[in-house]
Amino acid sequence: MKQLQDLPHKLADAPDAVLAERAGDGNVAAFEMLARRHAPLMRAYARRLVNSHAEADDVVQDALIAAWKDIAHLQDGTAAKAWLMRIVSRRAVDTGRRRKSHDNLDDQPEAEAILPTPEQAAVAGSARLALNTALSRLPEEQRRCWVLKELGGQSYEEIAQALGISAASVRGRLARARTTLMKEMEEWR
Amino acid sequence: MNPTHDCGRRIEALSDYLDSGTSPDAEHIDYCPQCQAQLAGLRSLSAAALLMMDDDVASATADDTGWLDGIMANLRLESRAGRTIPLRGGELDELSETEGAVIALVRTVGDSLGGVLIGRCQLEGDVSVPGEPVEVKINVSARYGHPLPELAQTLRDAVFAELLVETELNVTAVHVAFTDIRPPVIGNGSGESGKGRS
Numbered sequence: 348m349k350q351l352q353d354l355p356h357k358l359a360d361a362p363d364a365v366l367a368e369r370a371g372d373g374n375v376a377a378f379e380m381l382a383r384r385h386a387p388l389m390r391a392y393a394r395r396l397v398n399s400h401a402e403a404d405d406v407v408q409d410a411l412i413a414a415w416k417d418i419a420h421l422q423d424g425t426a427a428k429a430w431l432m433r434i435v436s437r438r439a440v441d442t443g444r445r446r447k448s449h450d451n452l453d454d455q456p457e458a459e460a461i462l463p464t465p466e467q468a469a470v471a472g473s474a475r476l477a478l479n480t481a482l483s484r485l486p487e488e489q490r491r492c493w494v495l496k497e498l499g500g501q502s503y504e505e506i507a508q509a510l511g512i513s514a515a516s517v518r519g520r521l522a523r524a525r526t527t528l529m530k531e532m533e534e535w536r
Numbered sequence: 537m538n539p540t541h542d543c544g545r546r547i548e549a550l551s552d553y554l555d556s557g558t559s560p561d562a563e564h565i566d567y568c569p570q571c572q573a574q575l576a577g578l579r580s581l582s583a584a585a586l587l588m589m590d591d592d593v594a595s596a597t598a599d600d601t602g603w604l605d606g607i608m609a610n611l612r613l614e615s616r617a618g619r620t621i622p623l624r625g626g627e628l629d630e631l632s633e634t635e636g637a638v639i640a641l642v643r644t645v646g647d648s649l650g651g652v653l654i655g656r657c658q659l660e661g662d663v664s665v666p667g668e669p670v671e672v673k674i675n676v677s678a679r680y681g682h683p684l685p686e687l688a689q690t691l692r693d694a695v696f697a698e699l700l701v702e703t704e705l706n707v708t709a710v711h712v713a714f715t716d717i718r719p720p721v722i723g724n725g726s727g728e729s730g731k732g733r734s
């Protein structure tokens with residue numbers, strides 16, 4: 348039999364592009380390595396886009412299932428991270444859409460507060476804590492645009508497509524979100 | 537903000553300037569204190585966003601460490617079959633193997649060599665017709681310190697030999713392309729730097 352005891356070791360420091368190529372060929376171990384590498388970021392991002400941690404975990408799982416099905420078509424494996432983030436965006440937006448059609452809630456800011464860790468609380472008054480608080484007060488439509496742009500690095504067109512609105516509305520919502528956030532952060536200083 | 541000196545520039549235009557680095561209005565923006573203050577605000581907002589994301593990732597990692605294992609277990613990834621390759625099956629005409637299985641075989645052979653990690657592997661040619669010439673194209677991520685021509689030759693020989701024994705494909709060529717070189721492993725005692733196949 349061949350010596351494959353080195354394989355986990357080799358996969359661990361393999362570039363995303365190599366893992367993506369292998370995963371595209373059907374190698375489960377490579378896909379798992381890629382997924383583990385980026386899952387914390389996907390989870391953190393999903394938590395900012397949906398309204399509960401449980402929902403975020405469902406989004407990550409759905410996104411990974413979709414990614415496995417589609418990874419053979421990923422042209423540029425070096426962009427695997429951005430590609431995974433885009434899948435999370437789409438899944439998270441769909442989740443919000445489904446929930447809204449179910450319980451017909453008003454467009455209230457309803458994000459589950461992401462509580463600071465003790466160390467973060469110790470530097471209360473810091474810019475990021477101020478931002479965290481301000482963000483949870485934004486109307487959901489503005490918050491989503493801002494998160495997709497600032498944390499997801501997506502273009503106006505991509506955001507417009509994901510949210511089913513025009514690029515001009517994205518630009519407007521983003522401007523309102525930024526104006527509010529900047530103002531609230533200044534008050535913290 | 538002093539309303540008597542409001543220059544009337546919108547946050548959209550300033551954001552675009554920050555994103556693209558250019559603006560038809562740059563001459564004004566570069567020398568307007570009010571615009572400069574807004575730009576500074578936008579910059580510190582982006583900086584705070586990055587820090588917040590770092591915190592978020594740290595929390596996502598720290599919270600219940602079992603979640604990732606749980607997700608992985610739930611994925612139940614099914615391997616991909618690819619094309620069907622017929623086999624001369626004696627009495628059973630329907631005997632066949634899958635392209636996915638052959639590619640997995642090539643991967644196993646390659647991965648077992650010191651310094652080699654297989655990337656994409658493709659079978660070119662009509663594998664569904666017995667005896668048709670098939671060329672194997674392999675991308676390889678190599679570990680620094682292994683001479684590439686030798687590594688390529690060793691890999692080609694190993695793949696040829698394995699496919700000859702394990703399949704009925706008429707392999708006419710094995711092409712090896714090195715896609716990247718990974719840095720050497722510090723303190724690697726696992727023998728990856730060894731001669732490879734035992």
Ligand SMILES: [Zn+2]
Pocket residue numbers: 543544545564565568569570571572
């Ligand atoms: Zn100005």
